[in-house]
Amino acid sequence: MLTDRTAETLTAWLQAHPGVEIICRDRAAAYAEGAREGAPDALQVADRWHVWNNLAGAVERTVARHQKCLNAAVDTAAEPNPDADSDADQQHGQYGVTAPVQPVQPEDRTDRIATRTRERYTAIHALLADGVGIRAISARLHLARGTVRRFARADTVEELLTCNGTGRRPSLLDEFKPYLRQRWGEGCTNAAALFAEVKARGYRGGQKILREYLRPFRAAGRIPEPLPKPPSVRRVVGWIMSDPSNMDEEGQRQLDAILAASSQLAALAGHVRAFATMMCGLRGHELEEWMNAVDADDQPGLRSFVVGLRRDQDAVTAGLTLPYNSGPVEGHVNRIKMIKRQMYGRAKTDLLRKRVLLSD
Structure with missing residues (x-):
């Protein structure tokens, strides 16, 4: 230890x-x-798992930049409602609303928050470029690891300033929408009464947002059938990173629709499959050719991944060629974490070392 x-x-x-x-x-x-x-x-x-995990991070950043293409995975047959264009209703395909989301500009934020976000982004990406890991950055900048990962996944600071890169501002009404649909279905169609009910349940927004959300209900004379939500970025990343033979039929259908809607994501998936074939076949001698193919393509996320590979190319090539891996070590790390948790995380190194040795 x-x-x-x-x-x-x-x-x-x-x-x-x-x-x-x-x-x-x-x-x-x-x-x-x-x-x-x-x-x-x-x-x-x-270690191959860590290399694969690094690739998954690059894939996630790329998919996040093409979120609109994820709508291709769901049925969008419902006609759009031009009256329902409020922020509260601008979810992907909800009730047929397809009005473009207006991004929140950095100047809409306070100068203090915007400045802090830019400074953090610059500092984190500078450390990442120097090869510093997430945990080390977290300790050095006194930030939670989740925060560091969120900043690391962003390709530009604008993604963090613009609705956290989601393309949509969260609505205070979101968590109350199922209740409103239920009450509307039970016959309560009075906006003022519904506003009082959700207010009593903790809603902190205004009545105008609620009325705009209910407008499509009133125009249609019934509760519009909600369209299926598009898959999340992480789910799509999981599909791209999965062996096609291990995917279910519905997941494969949605992935095929997404890749058909975006040539960049289709090319991304091809690069990932080529890397997986190389890794599983222990054909590290093909790494240089794979990296050159990525460099020749319009894939900023993968190019960043390749830059990291080139800095550590000899070790990566060895990892993709030789049978060694860090699996046994990771098992011991998990065991040490379990022992430390048994002492509520307060064990010093000398005591922890003794507990680990005596537990064998």
Whole structure:
């Protein structure tokens, strides 16, 4: 057990334990440096799971930039209602509304929040470019890891300033919409009465939003049938990253519709399948060709991934060629975490080391 994740600590341990021939590691720059300094003759092998996970992050950023194409996965047969164009109703395909969402411009935010967001984005991406990991960035900038990941996934700061990159402003009415549909179906069609009811249930918005949400109901004389929601970005990423033979028929149908709606996503899926074939077949000698193909394509997210691969190309090539992986180590990491949780996370390194050794 090492006391921390710094390069210096790993270097010191390796120098105190000479003879290490193969070091299988994740993509953290600190481990790469520590291995290089502490055991220069050892072969570094990038763990395949971590490489695949890095690729998934690049795929997620790309899919997030093409969210409108995800609507192709659902049936949009309902006619759009031109009267229902409020922010509260501008969900993907809800009640047939297809009016374009107007993004929130940075100047609509307070200067303080916008400035802080820009500074954080610049700092996080500068550290990422230097190979610093999410956890290290979190500790250095005193930010939650989830926050760091959100900033890391954004290709531009505008994605963070514009509705967190979702393309839609969350409505205060969202959580009350199922209740409103239920009450409308029960015969309560008075907006003032419904407003009083949801107000009593915790709604903090104004009556105007509620009235605009109910307008399509009143115009149609009945509750419009809600259209299926498009799949989430993460679900689409999961489909793209999955073996087609393991997908169910409905998931494959939706993915096919999305890829047909976007040539960029279709090309992205092709690159992912090629990488998976190379990785599963341990054909690391094909990595350079794969990276060149990505560089020649219009795939900013994958190009960023390739930049990281080139910085660590020897270790990645070894990971895609040799059978070694970090699976056993990850198992021990999970065991250590479990032991630490049993002590409510308050164990110092010396006590934790004893607990780990005595638990064997």
